[in-house]
Amino acid sequence: MDPVKTRREGAILEVTLDRPKANAIDLATSRIMGDVFAGFRDDPDLRVAILTGGGDKFFCPGWDLKAANDGDAVDGDYGLGGFGGLQELRGLNKPVIAAVNGIACGGGLELALSADMILAADHATFALPEIRSGTVADAASVKLPKRIAYHVAMELLLTGRWFDVHEAKGWGLINEILPADQLMNRAWELARLLASGPxxxxxxxxxxxxxxxxxxxxxxxxxxxxxxxxxxxxxxxxxxxxxxxxxxxxxxxxxxxxx
Incomplete structure (x- = not known):
């Protein structure tokens, strides 16, 4: 099955990471996502992208540890744009909306942080649990202390604890909290507004x-x-x-x- 699904409507591209059971990203999936977002960047007829996850439980838990155990190297070829195809993609000068439909932890939270706006379902939860796996949340270590209060960012990085949408909203990490059944409608409403702009x-x-x-x-x-x-x-x-x-x-x- 294709782990990355796309839907195009006018100037808007919806990208769904759909890799059951948890939408974890292995090297092959990351390369596909890089090609998708590079295509979005380079298509003059596309103006806005929406990134979401398949299902209603997981947005993305980040790196696929099972694939890593089977031989995927953590420093392997992630493809264009680095991990998830988005956070290191050069020259991406178009708005990207993350519609977080569930758990966003580790690299999944880092992926959401790479978007320009973040909408979240009211049941979504977040964490940076890399410390418990003996590794570092590298992109979050760069980005998070620039987005929220330093001491809060360091607590989240050093403890790996979970936090809910209301805490995330309070720290300014997300733009809006929505009922799950309204998340994508709101994402498309916002995307259409942006697509009508300059x-x-x-x-x-x-x-x-x-x-x-x-x-x-x-x-x-x-x-x-x-x-x-x-x-x-x-x-x-x-x-x-x-x-x-x-x-x-x-x-x-x-x-x-x-x-």
């Missing part, structure tokens, strides 16, 4: 955020105003930039062409 602006926002993550404020601003970022330079010379101003002056909705 793709060149989204691209510029994502590149600016990445570029400025470890930069001093003025250095980041100088790179933007001097048009040193490719997406910003494209935006400032685009038809969409002129269309936005024209639509405002004419008191109508803009028509975004992505050029």
């Amino acid at each position: 793709p060149l602006v989204y691209a510029a926002i994502k590149e600016i955020v990445r570029d400025a993550e470890d930069a001093k404020f003025q250095d980041a601003m100088n790179r933007i105003t001097q048009r040193q970022l490719a997406t910003v330079d494209t935006l400032y010379s685009s038809e969409d930039q002129a269309e936005g101003a024209r639509a405002f002056a004419e008191k109508r909705d803009p028509v975004w062409k992505g050029r």
